[in-house]
Amino acid sequence: MEEAVLAESVGLDSFNVGEHYRSEFMDSAGHVILAAIASRTESIRLGTAVTVLSTQDPVRVYTDFATLDAVSNGRAQLIVGRGSLPDSFPLFGFDLADYDTLFEEKLDLLTRLLRDQPVTWSGTTRSALVNQFVSPPLPAGHLPTWVGVGGSPQSVTRAARYGLPLMLAVIGGNPSRFTPYVDLYKRALDENEHPALPIGMHSLGFVAETDEQAVATQWPYWVEIMDESARERGWARPTMDGFQAEIAGGSLYVGSPETVAQKLTASIRLLGLSRFDLAYAVGRVPHEQKMATIDLFGREVIPRVRELLAATADDDNSASHAHR
DSSP states (O other): OHHHHHHHHTTOSEEEEOOOOSTTOOOTTHHHHHHHHHTTOSSSEEEESOEEGGGSOHHHHHHHHHHHHHHTTSOEEEEEEOOSOOTHHHHTTOOGGGHHHHHHHHHHHHHHHHHSSSEEEOOSSSOOEEEEOOSSOOOTTOSOEEEEESSOHHHHHHHHHTTOOEEEEOOSSOGGGGHHHHHHHHHHHHHTTOOOOOEEEEEEEEEOSSHHHHHHHHHHHHHHHHHHHHHHHTOOOOOHHHHHHHHHHSSEEEEOHHHHHHHHHHHHHHHTOSEEEEEESOSSOOHHHHHHHHHHIIIIIHHHHHHHHHHHHHHHHHHHHHHO
């Protein structure tokens, strides 16, 4: 809650909470945390870094976040996805074999609830609804909902088919790997006769006064969590060389405000992003250091990114006029 209050005070546009079911996380009820934050903030948007829709009931998701929207004076937002961790499936009694069907049907129902009440719907994953209103009602344009995608072409085309903005979860490798997904999304929007929609990206990072300080602070916590993931998933064990390579040319935004701003601006230009979400301070980074990175991100990184993007726009306009 304190981190969100600080985020608003230093000019961030939104604060988003994930959804996990492991002992090292405390975000399994994101809507409750966000409602508490709403009581202490005034303007910052409040949403989810991902809602694991496959193992949630869309009606409950709608009621929770439509209520959050009401109590926050219209500041609620959602990113829905299939989830990269399987923990919620056995916990809530779902079969991983139904992974794709669960998300497809539940996204269909949630989209209808958001757009076209009363809802009549039937599927295989929950009971049918017939001419059903669900409260509280949402004013037009409220509760913007994005689809989170980790690298599946089917997920990209699904987001386009439903006419929902795309959030790319880029947590490893160069962001250029996702250029084909951006192109696919735009083509799929055209094929489904939807207008151009926003594209965002979610990546990991940490900001400190200097590059050296940022690396020294984030490294031990990053390697701890990545080593655990490597053991679970059979990945290669993390190394300092790999960490440095991700910072230099991958998807880790770790460094001084200028280093992070330059890299972030390059990613925004490359993929045509309208939104970037920083998953800050990966692992068990102490609260005080999380607060410090939020402060630098808001006060120094974001203004610098806007400055660099404005300069690019001015250069493009000058080039266009010269060409004419």
